[in-house]
Amino acid sequence: MSLGQVTSATLKKDLRLEWRSKDAINTMIFFALLVVVIFSFAFDPTAEESRRIAGGLIWVGFLFAAVVALNQTWARELRNQALDAFRVSPAPANALFIAKAAGNFIFVMVLEAVMAPLFIVFYNLRSVGPSYQLAIVAVLATWALVVNGTFFAAMSIRTRSREVMLPLILFPVSIPALLAMVQATTGILTGDFSPQFWVALLAVYDVVFTTVCLLLFETVLHAE
Amino acid sequence: MYALLGENGAGKTTLLRSLAGLSRPSGGMIKLFGESNIRTVVQRLGYMAHPSLLYEEMSGMENLLYFCGLYGMQDAGQRCREVIQLVGLDPELTRRVGQYSQGMRQRMSLARAIVHDPELLLLDEPFSNVDIASTRDMVRLLGTMRDGGRTIVIVTHQASLLEGVADEFVSMHAGRVVGRTAHLPTGSEMTGVSAR
Numbered sequence: 001m002s003l004g005q006v007t008s009a010t011l012k013k014d015l016r017l018e019w020r021s022k023d024a025i026n027t028m029i030f031f032a033l034l035v036v037v038i039f040s041f042a043f044d045p046t047a048e049e050s051r052r053i054a055g056g057l058i059w060v061g062f063l064f065a066a067v068v069a070l071n072q073t074w075a076r077e078l079r080n081q082a083l084d085a086f087r088v089s090p091a092p093a094n095a096l097f098i099a100k101a102a103g104n105f106i107f108v109m110v111l112e113a114v115m116a117p118l119f120i121v122f123y124n125l126r127s128v129g130p131s132y133q134l135a136i137v138a139v140l141a142t143w144a145l146v147v148n149g150t151f152f153a154a155m156s157i158r159t160r161s162r163e164v165m166l167p168l169i170l171f172p173v174s175i176p177a178l179l180a181m182v183q184a185t186t187g188i189l190t191g192d193f194s195p196q197f198w199v200a201l202l203a204v205y206d207v208v209f210t211t212v213c214l215l216l217f218e219t220v221l222h223a224e
Numbered sequence: 225m226y227a228l229l230g231e232n233g234a235g236k237t238t239l240l241r242s243l244a245g246l247s248r249p250s251g252g253m254i255k256l257f258g259e260s261n262i263r264t265v266v267q268r269l270g271y272m273a274h275p276s277l278l279y280e281e282m283s284g285m286e287n288l289l290y291f292c293g294l295y296g297m298q299d300a301g302q303r304c305r306e307v308i309q310l311v312g313l314d315p316e317l318t319r320r321v322g323q324y325s326q327g328m329r330q331r332m333s334l335a336r337a338i339v340h341d342p343e344l345l346l347l348d349e350p351f352s353n354v355d356i357a358s359t360r361d362m363v364r365l366l367g368t369m370r371d372g373g374r375t376i377v378i379v380t381h382q383a384s385l386l387e388g389v390a391d392e393f394v395s396m397h398a399g400r401v402v403g404r405t406a407h408l409p410t411g412s413e414m415t416g417v418s419a420r
Contacts, residue, residue: 009293
């Protein structure tokens with residue numbers, strides 16, 4: 001069985017399970033919506049101030065919301081201990097990791113697509129810099145969130161308080177990526193500085209952490 | 225066919241999980257098919273646990289097709305239909321596993337364990353919550369597999385169901401094998417009093 005076939009079958013299975021249960025996507029969207037509304041009540045920024053703070057608000061909101069999906073992705077493997085069926089199969093462990101990370105990437109990208117117009121409306125956002133670059137930042141930043149998140153969620157599934165454990169491990173490790181995605185977004189929205197350095201940092205972060213996660217995932221999967 | 229017997233906490237499930245490569249033994253070594261690295265022979269193992277290891281939001285057929293994919297079985301639809309029929313379920317059943325009765329789950333779980341035609345089958349309480357008629361069908365199916373050259377290890381509290389089918393009854397107590405008999409063991413044989 002090839003890595004590609006198992007990855008594709010596992011990704012399809014996860015998308016099917018999410019489509020039927022909507023466990024992750026509903027909770028994520030509701031949570032992100034709350035963040036948008038609460039922050040919009042808490043601040044009453046001018047258009048210029050909005051551009052300056054929006055990068056931070058957007059990515060902190062998405063980071064918190066993504067944790068919901070990351071916990072769900074492994075929680076459904078623990079029901080009926082379905083993960084053990086994968087562990088006793090000859091399927092490559094990395095296929096499971098890539099499929100889970102890709103599934104979470106899709107869920108968080110859907111969340112961003114739904115929430116972005118609301119952010120624009122609530123915070124009266126207009127990009128001063130080249131706005132197509134926001135799409136590049138979104139892709140790199142989302143992958144940075146989900147690749148580590150998927151890995152650390154897998155590490156914490158056997159702990160008793162895994163919902164609390166995941167942010168405790170994930171957030172400190174994500175600080176460089178969070179800084180890069182916030183700065184890159186702010187740079188594009190305000191036009192005050194070039195986002196190139198921060199985009200490059202995000203890309204390097206993605207490559208490094210994807211490689212490390214792929215190297216270590218088999219050990220995590222088969223750990224007791 | 226080996227029936228593993230013993231009271232709760234005797235170590236039957238732990239032994240089965242160790243054989244499947246899901247737990248690491250605290251001492252000693254396990255060799256399957258001459259290999260001490262069980263990962264290299266998992267293709268030849270079938271494992272049925274006490275939980276079903278199935279996804280509740282998918283139908284039985286969808287579950288089996290997914291697990292066939294993990295074993296590299298292409299176009300496995302026909303094989304899945306056969307196996308579902310073998311365990312006495314309807315392959316056309318579109319109901320999700322979450323809506324199955326406990327007995328149906330057990331049978332679908334057995335179907336999942338045998339779908340790739342393993343040489344060694346490890347079964348943990350396969351008959352719990354299954355009605356008598358279906359249990360007899362399952363025992364008959366396992367007997368046929370045994371006759372076909374498969375090795376089957378069954379953990380069960382319903383040893384009498386396997387009388388005349390199992391080749392050996394292995395009694396465990398406190399993590400140790402305390403008795404091996406070709407017949408259904410008596411109470412003292414079960415606890416190892418006579419073996420010591």
